[in-house]
């Protein structure tokens with residue numbers, strides 16, 4: 001049975017995994033997903049497990065929840081729901097200003113992974129050929145053969161770049177697809193320079209912290225809008241516990257503002273101990289300040305992590321949702337092409353799968369426009385997701 005043309009997907013985040021699944025649905029099942037993640041795919045939608053005094057705790061250390069406002073994405077969500085990978089976060093979510101919490105009554109449905117956000121990529125990867133812990137370092141378009149040579153992994157008819165930032169830039173620099181390479185050039189900053197026609201990515205610090213007792217706050221997740229250092233905090237224990245909380249441990253995920261990310265930027269793989277100490281103490285102090293208490297219980301676990309290429313501040317203009325160059329069978333998908341959130345990444349992956357399918361079947365041989373024109377992404381919050389989405393998802 002024909003499995004269609006072969007496709008190499010470089011990046012096993014939401015965009016790459018959704019793209020590979022949609023390709024399979026369309027009859028192109030000869031797809032290999034390469035992902036660097038050692039513990040599992042997912043990229044910026046993942047969880048960290050830590051043994052704290054004999055208890056295994058889960059922290060969602062990147063994406064916190066997602067919303068649905070796109071009907072194509074709703075089908076993906078429906079699949080995740082049928083597979084039991086997601087649930088609705090029923091805890092109180094809202095905003096925190098000067099110690100005062102206001103519930104977001106417009107937030108119709110906030111979805112989370114059933115036992116952590118990593119359940120989402122795990123479920124999407126179930127039926128795919130994913131090469132885990134695999135770094136694709138070199139790709140070359142062999143024009144005469146009309147194929148992509150991917151490292152030592154062989155030749156593929158199509159190449160999908162499903163990641164962004166420096167990695168994509170480096171990967172494409174000698175690939176023989178100049179127009180696509182131009183798009184992957186990146187600038188790291190916390191604010192947009194509209195004259196600079198590159199993708200802008202910001203950096204965010206995450207603090208994972210476990211307290212020996214409950215902070216007894218009346219919310220489970222809050223966007224913080226008026227603090228220099230803190231942009232989000234969430235009670236992982238309550239979020240993932242289904243109401244069965246351990247009174248001895250309460251685990252929180254805290255995100256910095258992007259300005260804080262720029263100010264304390266360093267190599268994310270090699271954080272100098274001095275920076276780690278300072279970031280930890282400033283973020284803990286920030287938590288104390290934004291929840292409006294005089295002191296916090298002494299944490300029994302803390303860890304800071306830098307998301308160096310956290311979220312795009314701008315997205316590609318033109319509304320195409322993905323980029324495809326039919327002259328050399330290469331496409332790009334990811335949140336930076338649509339909207340910097342789970343839904344945005346998924347929609348981009350879906351759009352690229354359709355493009356490749358149409359190209360492979362000869363239905364449409366054209367490329368998408370690949371001018372490096374960016375516009376500011378909507379919203380200021382992490383993920384810039386549509387929290388007041390009008391679409392209410394129904395079980396199918």
Ligand SMILES: Cc1cc2nc3c(=O)[nH]c(=O)nc-3n(C[C@H](O)[C@H](O)[C@H](O)COP(=O)(O)OP(=O)(O)OC[C@H]3O[C@@H](n4cnc5c(N)ncnc54)[C@H](O)[C@@H]3O)c2cc1C
Pocket residue numbers: 010011012013014015016034035036037041042043044045061062063064065066067134135136137162163164167168171204206255307309310311333334335336339340341342343344345382383384385
């Ligand atoms: C701190 C933080 C909080 C967020 N919170 C939310 C939220 O609450 N809600 C929401 O909707 N969105 C949120 N987002 C945004 C959301 O996580 C992203 O928009 C989405 O996950 C992006 O998916 P992606 O597939 O485009 O990219 P990624 O998730 O970045 O996936 C790219 C993958 O490619 C891999 N890769 C890179 N280079 C190579 C290579 N050379 N070879 C092989 N593999 C490679 C990477 O390891 C990664 O796994 C948050 C992001 C961050 C950083």
